[in-house]
Amino acid sequence: xxxxxxxxxxxxxxxxxxxxxxxxxxxxxxxxxxxxxxxxxxxxxxxxxxxxxxxxxxxxxxxxxxxxxxxxxxxxxxxxxxxxxxxxxxxxxxxxxxxxxxxxxxxxxxxxxxxxxxxxxxxxxxxxxxxxxxxxxxxxxxxxxxxxxxxxxxxxxxxxxxxxxxxxxxxxxxxxxxxxxxxxxxxxxxxxxxxxxxxxxxxxxxxxxxxxxxxxxxxxxxxxxxxxxxxxxxxxxxxxxxxxxxxxxxxxxxxxxxxxxxxxxxxxxxxxxxxxxxxxxxxxxxxxxxx
Numbered sequence: 367x368x369x370x371x372x373x374x375x376x377x378x379x380x381x382x383x384x385x386x387x388x389x390x391x392x393x394x395x396x397x398x399x400x401x402x403x404x405x406x407x408x409x410x411x412x413x414x415x416x417x418x419x420x421x422x423x424x425x426x427x428x429x430x431x432x433x434x435x436x437x438x439x440x441x442x443x444x445x446x447x448x449x450x451x452x453x454x455x456x457x458x459x460x461x462x463x464x465x466x467x468x469x470x471x472x473x474x475x476x477x478x479x480x481x482x483x484x485x486x487x488x489x490x491x492x493x494x495x496x497x498x499x500x501x502x503x504x505x506x507x508x509x510x511x512x513x514x515x516x517x518x519x520x521x522x523x524x525x526x527x528x529x530x531x532x533x534x535x536x537x538x539x540x541x542x543x544x545x546x547x548x549x550x551x552x553x554x555x556x557x558x559x560x561x562x563x564x565x566x567x568x569x570x571x572x573x574x575x576x577x578x579x580x581x582x583x584x585x586x587x588x589x590x591x592x593x594x595x596x597x598x599x600x601x602x603x604x605x606x607x608x609x610x611x612x613x614x615x616x617x618x619x620x621x622x623x624x625x626x627x628x629x630x631x632x633x634x635x636x637x638x639x640x641x642x643x644x645x646x647x648x649x650x651x652x653x654x655x656x657x
Contacts, residue, residue: 446531469498470546475506567657575608594626
């Protein structure tokens, strides 16, 4: 009987110890929102790391300075999702419209070339508000080295807040479209993800594709992309994977490839390819009009 009682006490004592050890070694619950934010930043951070390297900078010769006259739009301010002020080059629709085209810069910043592209899309599309967001908060690079420094100091959280603020500025009933080149190509796709059901069509020129399948599955609009077979950011292999991922996600992606280098659609880039650019632009406008 004593042995049985001693054994029972030993079991209770051991159970108490295990229980105390379990409580002491437990970590606080994982913040689900924090995990989601981390996943959401994955592609942006990968781009930031890549674009902060000399090899990436070498693909971007200093742009030819554009000196436009009689631009159609003006700079305006709006509130970003982080509560801070943001700015954009804005061209309002001639008649009241719920259609908004968000234009996103290359890694140089919101320079005159992007303003000229905004004017071009506005003139071609007609009844649309065009908003070229300033992702660098006023900073513009003129050389690869200065662009690389801007990228190294870039706050992707702030940039996400700027896009979210632009979507909010358009309003809850707005149809959101987007177009961007390189850095802006990546953010054009991210805009489609951030806009949710408001997204109606996205154009991306040689931007880094999203790889997170949950984010790709959340896309509610068609995507059209233009890529150079001689490009390495993204490389043809990355574009192939993007096609595969989008098909697996059940999304509509139209990929157009050209025998061209990175930056082929930028008239201020020495790698400018007028034939590829004309074809891509015609298809981009037809895509946006169809949607």
